[in-house]
Amino acid sequence: MLEKTFYKQLLKRSFSVPVKVVFWDDSSVVFGKGEPQVTITFNEKLPIRAVTQNASIALGEAYMDKKIEITGTGDRPIQTIINDAYQQAGSFMRDSKLRRFLPKQSHGEQESQTDIQSHYDVGNNFYKLWLDDTLTYSCAYFTNGNTDDLYAAQVAKVHHILQKLNPQPGKTLLDIGCGWGTLMLTAAKEYNLKVTGVTLSEEQYNLVQKRILDEGLSDVAEVKLVDYRELGDRQWDYITSVGMFEHVGEENLGLYFKDVARYLKDDGVALIHGITRQQGGAYNGWINKYIFPGGYIPGLTEIINHIVNADLQVTDVEMLRRHYQRTLEIWDTNFNAHREEIQADKGRRFTRMWDLYLQACAASFESGNIDVVQYLITKGASGTGLPMTRGYMLTDK
Structure with missing residues (x-):
């Protein structure tokens, strides 16, 4: 009885859309x-x-283990209820008392390699099943009617990033987390x-190396299986880094942007693309x-403070929240x-885990809990060497 009362109170504060809850004794309630x-x-x-120690872990594990089922009339019922819960002031998704006891964080080079490989080395064949043919695992950029064409949107995203750099032929580019x-x-x-591309994922490294050889690009392209912090004294004209700074850890963000500054030539340009919360880190x-x-x-x-503290300057900031929702x-x-x-x-547990992850992330973007931002930054006075207006970024390629 106590458990049922607890969950009724917990869920009553969490939803505005009509939700039916069926308990373990077959009794039910509709919110x-x-x-x-x-x-x-x-x-x-x-x-x-x-649940009171950490609702996201407890409820996530319960779903993975089929202790909880979530069904509905739409294609993504999990996204529906999580999006709704993020928007309710008293919900379990926003109650800080229910998000405690986080796993210990460590971001030394060995830990970073282990973390990256645990996610990206699940296997290229796994990612090929649900990514598009570009194998791009980051926010797409939907333009001009390609709303449902993920391949076209990922190609558009790549060009959108590169065009922002205003790249000049013959110059050099470093892609951190390629x-x-x-x-x-x-x-x-x-x-x-x-x-030059760098990654800590062996699966990614092997595939990129094969692509370089197959496409005859060895004279202009190289990939390194190395931590981005270990690139020595080399410098590049341009730097891109997509979906990378989310992995470096809160304590290393300042060092990450100082490394961007260290690797960037004077008057160089960088485009850093990553998930950000407008409400503060989490x-x-x-x-x-x-x-x-x-x-x-x-x-x-x-992020802005870290950019400025690294003696870099912000030239342009663009939010792409709705694009990442659609991508997911x-x-x-x-x-x-x-x-x-x-x-x-x-296995079933892994499959349920990934479906939950994809739907929960889509809901988090949909609700505005998280955003994805492109930061165009320069080493030197903001915008030096770039066109005076933003029109050059939008040229079709």
């Missing part, structure tokens, strides 16, 4: 008015202590830049434990189209 859009079924009692290489190799092939216990060990989402002003929704659709195959290979 909100109208026909329920989502049903939450507790197959087992969950210890109150676990992923599977689409951005750096596009820069080499279509912008005539000499490019951790998520479940995502840190199961998806991105060591992850930290920094605040908007926090397409990823989740693709993921579920291959759900049986993934489950046969990785």
Whole structure:
């Protein structure tokens, strides 16, 4: 009885959309008015202590283990209720008392390598199932009617980033956290830049190295399996880094931007693209434990302060929140189209975990809890060497 009363009070404050909750004894309650859009079924009692210690970990694990089921009328019922919960002032998604006891964070070079490999070395074949053919695992950029064409949107994102640099042929570019290489190799092939990519993922490194050899780019492109902090005294004209600073840790953000400044030539230009919270930095216990060990989402002003403290200057800032929401929704659709195959290979718990992750992240962007931001920064006076207006960024490629 105590557990049921606790969950009724917890969930009553968390939803405005009509939600039906079915408890372990088959009793039920409906929150909100109208026909329920989502049903939450507790197959087992969950210890109150676990939820009060950290709701995201306790409820996330319960979903992974089928102690909770979430069903609904739409394609993404998890996204529906998490988006709604983020917007309710008293909900478990926003109650700081329910987000305590985070896993210990450490971001030395060995820890960083272990963290990155635990996520990105799940296997290239896994990511190929639900990413597009560019194998780009970051926010796409949807323009001019390509709303549902993920490949076109990822190609557009790469060009949007590179065009912001106003790159000049023959100059050099460093891509910190190069992923599977689409951005750096596009820069080499279509912008005539000499490019270097760095990653800590062996799976990514092997695929990028193969692409360089297969495409005959060895004279203009190289990839290194190395920590970005260990690049010596080399400098580049341009730096890109997409979806990287979320991995370095709160305590290392200042050093990350100082390394960007160290590797950037005088009057060089960098485009840093990453997830940011306008409301301030935050951790998520479940995502840190199961998806991105060591992850930290920094605040908007926090990032700006680190840029300025590294003697860099901000030239342009662009928010792409809605683009990442749409990207994640397409990823989740693709993921579920291959759900049986993934489950046969990785197991039910893993499959439920990733579906929850994709839908929860889409909800977090949809609600405005997190954003994704492109920071165009320069080493030297802001905008020196760049066109006077932003029109050059929008030229179709």
